Amino acid sequence: ETGVTQTPRHLVMGMTNKKSLKCEQHLGHNAMYWYKQSAKKPLELMFVYNFKEQTENNSVPSRFSPECPNSSHLFLHLHTLQPEDSALYLCASSQDLGATGGRYGYTFGSGTRLTVV
Amino acid sequence: QKEVEQNSGPLSVPEGAIASLNCTYSDRGSQSFFWYRQYSGKSPELIMFIYSNGDKEDGRFTAQLNKASQYVSLLIRDSQPSDSATYLCAVPPPYGGSQGNLIFGKGTKLSVKP
Numbered sequence: 001e002t003g004v005t006q007t008p009r010h011l012v013m014g015m016t017n018k019k020s021l022k023c024e025q026h027l028g029h030n031a032m033y034w035y036k037q038s039a040k041k042p043l044e045l046m047f048v049y050n051f052k053e054q055t056e057n058n059s060v061p062s063r064f065s066p067e068c069p070n071s072s073h074l075f076l077h078l079h080t081l082q083p084e085d086s087a088l089y090l091c092a093s094s095q096d097l098g099a100t101g102g103r104y105g106y107t108f109g110s111g112t113r114l115t116v117v
Numbered sequence: 118q119k120e121v122e123q124n125s126g127p128l129s130v131p132e133g134a135i136a137s138l139n140c141t142y143s144d145r146g147s148q149s150f151f152w153y154r155q156y157s158g159k160s161p162e163l164i165m166f167i168y169s170n171g172d173k174e175d176g177r178f179t180a181q182l183n184k185a186s187q188y189v190s191l192l193i194r195d196s197q198p199s200d201s202a203t204y205l206c207a208v209p210p211p212y213g214g215s216q217g218n219l220i221f222g223k224g225t226k227l228s229v230k231p
Contacts, residue, residue, distance in 0.1 A: 033218070042121070043161075043205070043221040056218065090160055097218070105151045105207070106219060108160040 003027065006091050006109035013081065014117055021076040021112045023091030030096045032074040033106065034066060037088040049074060050097050081116045088113050121208050123222035131230050136193040138225050140206030143187070150182060150189040151219065153205040161205055165191060196229040203227070 004025045013019050025032065034046040048056035049068040063085075065077040074091055092106040120143040130136045142150075149168040153161035167173045167180040167189065179192040189208075193200055203224040 040125075040223070042223045045218055045220075048218055105153075105163045105166055106161075108162070111160050 004091060004093055004107050004109035006089075006112055008112060009110065010113045010115075012115045012117060013078070015081060015083070017081075018077070018079040020078065021089055021091075021114075023074040023076075023109055025072055025074075025091075025093040025107070025109075027093055027107060029093035029107070030071050031094045032068060032071070033092045033094075034074065034076055035090040035092060037090055037111070043090070047076075048097070055097070078114075081114075083116050086114055086116045121206055121220050121222040123204075123206050123225050125223055126226040127228050128225055129228045129230060130196050132196060132198060134196050134229075136196045136200065136227055136229070138191040138193075138204050138206075138227065139188060140190065140208075140222055141188045142206075142208045144208065145184075145187060147208045149209060150180070151207040152178075152180060152189075152191045153207060153221075155203045155205060155224065157202070193227075196227075198229045198231050201227055201229050 007022045011019060031050045033048050036044045036046055045058045046060045047054060047066040052068045052071050063080050067075040067077060088111045090111045091109040094106050122141045149166060151163060152165040154164045155161040165175060165178055165180045167182045170182050170184055173180045177194045181190045189206060191204060203226045205224040206222040207219040209219050
């Protein structure tokens, strides 16, 4: 596989469930990101990891817990979510943080469409 | 507060016309600018980047940057129905490190009518 792979593609969970989203990149990138995309809102940055170290937590509620065991894998652990957390969750990677100021930008995964019931 | 503003549209153009998408940004020090295309139900894909004032052309796409006026635009010549998508403008803060994260606009929805 190439690029950025996210699983599952779709997830329906109850408010008391615990689930995890997985992201894997095969690009040799060092920075990985979680974004949330809700209808009629800009992409919202959630977490940033650079060389598997978290560099940013954008005031995300503790019911979202990221994990980055290595530079190729990123997880988002979910528990006791609310219906308003229903959204498309996108993982992205870049060569490194500085690449966003350069020419490469981000490569996005296909996203996980999350529905909280 | 850093902001990236786009007209949400929808912008409707006939097939073969030029589609013009605009984006303004608040951080005067920003250096690089990205345009992403997002088809409905899909993830964003990078289609253009620009970091110098003036125009940059890639096939039917032209990005225009005016740092003095703090706007960047995307022109699509000979628009095709397959260009119908939401176009996202993204701007990184001017400094790297932990602040080097892209800030996205809400996107402009483009519809190209056959």
